[in-house]
Amino acid sequence: MHGGLALSSGIESYEFFIGKRELNSILRLAEEIKDFKVLHLSSSKSTPAVELLKSLVPLLNSLGVNAKWKLVEGEPARGVAARVSRALQGLLDLDFPRDVEKVYVEAQRAIRGSLRADLVMVHDVELLPLVVDRGFEKWVWRCYSDISRPSPSIWPLAKRLVEMYDALVFPCREVMPRDLDLGKALVIHPSIDPLSDRNKPLSETEILSVLSKFDVDPDRPIIGQVCDFELYSNHKDLLRVFERVRERRRGVQLVVVGRLSSEGAWGLYEELLRLTCSCRDVHVLTDVDGVGDLELNALQRSFTVALHLSSRDGFGLSVAEALWKAIPVVAYPVGSIPLQVVNGLTGLLANSLEEVVDKTLMLMKKPWLARELGQRGRDHVKRNFLITRDLKDCLKLYACLLKSSSHPP
Structure with a gap:
């Protein structure tokens, strides 16, 4: 599911940073969702999502949570997806005619056919259309980019897709589009792993x-x-x-x-x-x-x-x-x-x-x-901003969505 990517240590390794009390709090939260399957989807590029998931998914599994991560790659619409990503950030005024729109949505829908989980968390803007044809599972989209000023040529389609999700996660409120349904939106700050190769102590x-x-x-x-x-x-x-x-x-x-x-x-x-x-x-x-x-x-x-x-x-x-x-x-x-x-x-x-x-x-x-x-x-x-705080916020969101029909807090 995660190729040859380096994986993080178990949750016990982080007690040094967060203390026993916080560690126990995380363990209690994990107990609430152990009977559910959680699937994370990301593109195969080197993105903030990939850096986070290299640590988050192994930590979830070390807590006994049934979490998997699928790298979605090789889709026919990759070129369109890259342009959509830039358009959502307002970096490109994209001409998005109906035939391209159909190709994009259909390509992503084909990938959607093989997914099975109680909760699906989609990372990266390229994968937004995967929610089309959704089943009874809960769907969450986690956005890492500033889409507060998206291109008008792409936002109407993207907004329709975004509104199909049960919850929307942003790094901060300043990057949210102003006309979004804030009842589904919440903030989870991204995080770093202090034990990863990018951040561990060096001599x-x-x-x-x-x-x-x-x-x-x-x-x-x-x-x-x-x-x-x-x-x-x-x-x-x-x-x-x-x-x-x-x-x-x-x-x-x-x-x-x-x-x-x-x-x-x-x-x-x-x-x-x-x-x-x-x-x-x-x-x-x-x-x-x-x-x-x-x-x-x-x-x-x-x-x-x-x-x-x-x-x-x-x-x-x-x-x-x-x-x-x-x-x-x-x-x-x-x-x-x-x-x-x-x-x-x-x-x-x-x-x-x-x-x-x-x-x-x-x-x-x-x-x-x-x-x-x-x-x-x-x-x-x-x-x-450590991975353990991110982990705790995600566990709270998963429990809220999986154990009730209400929107996230």
């Missing part, structure tokens, strides 16, 4: 080995950003910040880490390479270069300051990951970023490029402040 030797592999100097300051190559990732602002910081702080390096999994990513990646090819202090690294979870972990831990300059974001898990590593973060206040970066407490928010520059330089000049913000950021993630 200094391991970190230095990765830096050497990518020719990054550990003895000089590093500004870093981890963000997919998307139109909203704002890499041009990132370059401008780096250039202005470097004018006032010699020796600074820039590390940009992203994935090349989405439509259009290669073009944005190549443009960034073209803009930075003459500067040896800029390192643009991707999964194609051999950046896996362990490498990303090591690179993030080497950052002097982590930036997050996206113009739109559903949640921005890379922010929580940086905070968990006690790295100070400077970010634009979009989507749910202010929930993670509480300005002046767990990090710094900035409303302009110049403000990002000033705050980045301030953290470099005041390492005591960087350490203080970093530690408070880690504590904030521990309280609010």
